Amino acid sequence: MVLSGIALGQRKGYWQQDVKYTMDIDVDEKSYQYDGKMTLEYGNNSGRSLSKVYFHLYFNAFQPGSMMDNRLISIADPDSRMTKNIGTKEKPVYQSRISTLTPEQIGYQKISTLKVNGVPAQFKVDGTILEVELPQPIADGSKTTFEMEWKAQVPEQIRRSGRNSREGVALSMTQWYPKMAHFDDFGWHLDEYVGREFVAPFGDFDVTIHIHKDYVIGGSGVLQNPSEVKGYMKNAKIKTNAQNKATWHFKAHNIHDFAWAADPKFVVDSTTSKGGVKIYTVFIPANKEIENNWKQALGFAAEFFDFASSRFGAYPWPTYTIVQGGDGGMEYGTATLITGNRNLKSLVNVIFHEAAHSWYQHLFGINETVDEWFDEGFTSYVEELAMHHIFERKGAIPTNPIMEPYRGYYRLALSGKEEPMSLLADYYNTNYAYSNAAYNKGAVMAEQLGYIIGKENLEKTFLKFYELWKFKHPTPNDFKRVAEDVSGINLKWYFNLFINTTRKIDYAIDTIAGKEIIIRNKSDFAMPLDILVEYKDGSKELFYIPLREMRGEKPAENYDIYAGVKRTVLEDWFWTKPTYSFTASKEVAKVWIDPTLRLADIESSDNHKIVK
Template sequence: MKKLSWLLMASICVPLSAQSYWQQFVDYKMDIHMQVDKFQYDGKMEVTYSNNSDDTLDKIYFHLYYNAFQPGSLMDERLKSIEDPDRRMTNNVGTKDNPIYESRISKLTPEEIGFVKMNSIHQNGKALDFKSMGTILEVSLKEPLGPKSSTTLKLDWKSQVPKIIRRGGRDSSEGIDFSMTQWYPKIAQYDTEGWHLDEYIGREFYAPFGNFDVKITLPSNYIVGASGELQNEDSMPGYSNKKFKKRSNITWNFKAENIHDFAWGADPDYVVEKQQVPNGPVLYYLYDKNLDKEFVNHWQTAKPKVVEFFQFMDKNFGAYPWSTYSIIQGGDGGMEYGTSTLITGKRNFESLLGVIYHEAAHSWFQHLFAFDETRDEWMDEGFTTYAEAAAMAEIMDANKNQINPFQGAYNGYYHLAQSGKEEPMSLLADYYDTNFAYSLAAYYKGQVYVAQLGYIIGEDALKETFKKFYEDWSMKHPKLGDFQKVAQEVSGINLKWYNNLFVNTIRTIDYGVEKVEGRKVSLKNHSNFAMPLDVLVTYKDGSKELFYIPINAMRGSKEKENKFYQGIKSTQLKDWGWTYDSYEFEAAKDVQKVEIDYTQRLADVNRANNIYPAPQP
């Protein structure tokens, strides 16, 4: 775990580029004893909380996520009220033609619900007052925690693992016994905005970085995969070739540094396989040994491609800093955690590889950067899906016949923009009116944000932006403004207008070629969203010229992108003032054809008017 030392120091030291930056830190030490027949466990935890702020804290808050899986919870009520509830969390009690979706949480029995019941909390030997409010635990300190100091709390609690409804729980649809995610009392995030106390209704997370030392005791026939490094690997079933005496219980010990969530899975039928990424982490694969041969073959075929993925990410987005990454069959789809993921395993090869790429890419954008996913979930999901698509394009030659390898995301965004259901990406994740709008905004529009940024500042500048962003903000909690500042420093282009319009509004882009007369080209902005334009002109003699038109709000311009326009003369025209709806320029020769954004990276919702003469239907 020595590889983490420089990042740990960077997270503690005051960065030169942000003199006032601070963040909280947590050390978790847990001792967990499972009663697998009851689907319950007893938990003891010693947690040291470091207050690096200038504030004095008289309370500390925890998340108790399991409490959401009870009839009448906010998550239960949300499933009843939203017009398009998550199908994984509901049952259709109507018909195929007239579906009526019923919350699965509302039907959980007392033996099937999840809960976290605190027995006691102590600070320096003194019992503390606490109260649970849904999925939030409020703890009143006897000794207030002053600035630049730490305190240690001891928690004793009992939990019941719920029947799997969302992400974690027991008895997955594929027969995995335990998918242990969002399972322990987790300290809430405190930053310059104060405490972040979002009730858990099924969306994403935000938490301080921490170190984890977790001991899990359960029957010896179980095999466990988890975040971090297994400390007693040489003596544990599934990981060692040694023969073991039958024991009633064994204790697994996993440790991880500088992550902000810890997950694990347990099943008697796990197979454990290891793979070393050259100059990278050890990969662990845990899946059901009883999977059909077809699915096992997919897992085996994926393994060398997963190594290539980690090498691709290291080269393009920064080095993976942890020593391990575990891919564990479990859960209800795919979900990212610190140095691990839980995914369903009965998938075709393309689906399996895609979900592994997606969840592993989260190691950068969810874990290295620890975005506030309760508000900027689109940054995590959008940046992640961008990296996933880029990796697929390079490693698997996916979308090789498309000019824009991110075209699928653009199509998803266009569908959202024309649906009448779009809401701004800056909306708090839990508050979207529909799952439809949330999903398309987070995964598709968020990805388009990145791909279109490459169009604005240039692909080379975008690559350098990600590298510098990694250098400046790894193991911290950057916000959109921090990413914007890095992109501006790298490209020399102001981006305030872009972030404001694309993130905080639902305005759309629509440019068109108005008319062409000889050498004169007239363009029109049919929208209220100004953007720079790449205009490719084909002359009547067959030659081509690229005309680049920045907008004045950029206060700069991008370099010519030879990747797309190699061998084509490029001419930069005067800025297009963003308050003007029309623009004219004169080409060098008589014009045959004009096309706005040949590369299709401009998120123009009406491409029909981007080409002159208009293509025949």
């Protein structure tokens, strides 16, 4: 269906495709292979007819000679999880772990049959992309049914997916099924899988998995038959078939990726948040310390969902499952796979980060391949706030609670390796530049936006964005428009310069002479400024200098550092003018630029000056 842009606040003519997966999976846990059957209902709402469609076959990346294999050889700083050093510590020579996989160790998804509305269809596989020639075009406004059978082999654990992880998890099943490619205003998103992340249409999943009765599964969605499988109920009566396999049945509504992991050593624990979210942990209790960490982390996870729901919009699904597996941490629809042999703080930290992805990226369907900072950066922002509010609990929240991402961004900005964070995620020259741009600079983008429009306006923006864009696929421009509507401030300059360039912010207190103060912009990136002045009589005054391009002003903010301090709004500053002078009320003793530390100034040593 085509949604009304005026009624729902989206772009005029907004639309998205519909998908509904029904899958039946039969697992041979000894060979790490499985047979899959899938029926997919696909709704075309694009306003145009489609003669082709595409699917992702992610497991095909784990084969010698794949693009992922080649990327590990060509990038300057390959992921250590995916490589091994065959040189020395002094002179490392990195070898792709994919390059040494044997035919029994590789991953693959081989399509056996494919029908469209009951008619066999022509298809071809090119790397990790399956291209389907439709027997008949899919007309706008119509639905089409795909029937597919495939055989797959789970690769050795190298990146996210795989078998026999370093922590001993048998099966980490992510990117494991033929997944319909995303189609939107920008066309088909057909990124080869080289190690980064994903985008997909929202839809419903009905997944049945047959696996040996001793295995326990943690996965996306709601388990439909907990009394018939191992791990979820004390008095479960496990039902098995002739092959001694149990059947697991999951359903999930309005998600865009489905993941699961399985191991006979898994145990299951659960709790319910105050907001009613049922939270599961599925992990291997390797020792008492690890088991205790997981039990404590479950309580922190429940608090996280209540905190994030209050600040960023209510979590809309009934469950969330935290499963030990994979190679670090990776988010999926209503579930995450994380490595679990961690200390408590590390475990809570990774859970908070991956759970925060339930908003940025899963609830909003953000395109991680294009707007990686919007996904990872905003998630890191939520994570850092939650760690301060829930885990640290060390008194007052600092004026800038995400200083660690700021420090990471400063290192990047001064490294000579920074690239614009509008760059497609796969195309960064280094993993260092990608991770610091996506995670750290992206988080700075959010906190510094609050510096520009005001802390309260930022919080209102997040909630209004949730109201307008949940279960859709917004772009950064959609977020910008919400922030502008909430604050009344023009933000084109900020989003353009901070996202599309590597320009840096650098201000200094140039001169203090009696009551006269001169501020200098040493960079090519203009910003509004908060300037706190302490007078020789001990009183203080906050001067606010808007930027001309804002066409508006930030309201006063409620920070302890400003309590009882007079606030004076000065005439706006032109970005074309390198200096700005103003006259204070009394003889000046001290001056601070940005006392809340939210301005991402790469050289802050000259932002504070004492009159001698």
